Amino acid sequence: MGSAAGPLGVFVGLATLDVAQYVPHPPGPDEKVTAQASVLSAGGPATNAAVTYRALGGNARLVTALARDGAGDLVRADLRRGGVALVEVANTRTTPVSAITVATVAGTRSVVGSDARGEDVPPPDSAWITRVLDGAAVLLLDGHHRATAVAFARRAWEMGIPVVVDVGRWKPVFAELAPLATHLVCSAGARVPGTQDQAFGADATARELLTGGARSVSMTAGAGNVRLWLAEDMPDAAAHLISVPPVEAVDTLGAGDAFHGAFAHAIARGQSARGAIEEGIRVAGIRVATRGPRAWLGDLSL
Template structure:
């Protein structure tokens, strides 16, 4: 079960980003569903899992495009928008630079969308889930699902792409917090500070990705005691990242999260899950476009 943001991504590949008042011609253009939870769900499905995405789409042409793309790639969509809601999903404008694969994104996230509670139908389905992944973009939805999953003993993976206040509410309900390199709660100046902040709030496993750098993991010991105190800087387990040609880094973190959740759903520990995440993210960055790379996972 995945819950969070679903967008329509319009992706332009360019030789270089445009400067002020400048137009550049794209070498390729792609249109696909996006958003952290949505992309993670697509990855999970491509690996062979059954992925259900709970989000807020509404009706209209943009929502139809998002829904159709997710269904095409094996993701069941549960839309919690009320029928007939005048709502347009966010549209993200993205540029990917040739040569480096670096991307720039302009989007509106979930602004303007109603912050819904999980439905009774949704909560009834949580007991059958092997893992839950949340991105925090619909806060009340995320907290409601996390609480129900926690109570049912279902592992909860939280994707911390950027710090949001809801993460403090989610922390006591979280099993695995997977953080992007630059995520910083108030007062934190390093990934170790972020890990300490989350551990103080009860998260058993904290994972920090760093692009092409090693993934770091902090977790509790088998007896339940922390692997270290609050000074976590030198106490992380490292998972190395292979050196591969980066063609397109868009959604690489989401691919990591989807693969990590897939491993957790199959009973893997954090290190094994991180290794699968690294393997899948490394495959993703070697392919241009948001979907072509998925064929490599099905070989």
């Protein structure tokens, strides 16, 4: 694992305990399947991105909320092993747990989990946020813990820190975060409300997000090409296509989060949005080619 002397990245969002079971095929109704392997690890979009960022040599700081329970203790221990500095903004009632089944033959996964919904975490004061962000080269947000995410995004924007927003499925908080974002990294199905039914919904979503002030909007599609829209191409921004080399996938769990962590690390080192996407593609390719939520980190060439 690389040195923590690299650029500081602050990650704000969800932390869960992931319980991953690796099986030849997903069990059917009333079927029992013996797992080939079982792994406990810290999970969640911002958390996995922070772990990736740290493995690439960055100094990763995760801001999240956990409970004082057994699941939370396991999350804390895994983050310590991974070299991620944990900043707990609050204590929740319970730590979210995700049950994950990975089909080893196809490399696909299914997830049943809880998230931060129902946990009303008040935002910390601005002075505290400033101390956490002091020296940061990038801030990444996954939209969980809404009030805290918005407060961090606003302060980072004021401090001139690049803000990367991981837009999975669209949530109302993204309407608040988008105007404060430097780069928005979206999943293929993410759509701003009002653009879902348009023939060119992805383009409409990207242009809508760019009007808020972001420099770039990118959209991943698993093994498909990544689309990139740039503010400099407005008002008629067309997508630039960035190819994804074929990879034999054995485990896609957390691949998107690995992409986001690598993207953030590249931005922290001053790379362009295109360069950050290319680095995200490289790292995500390593992730899916190796089984297990942490084993692949040793394969990163720093």
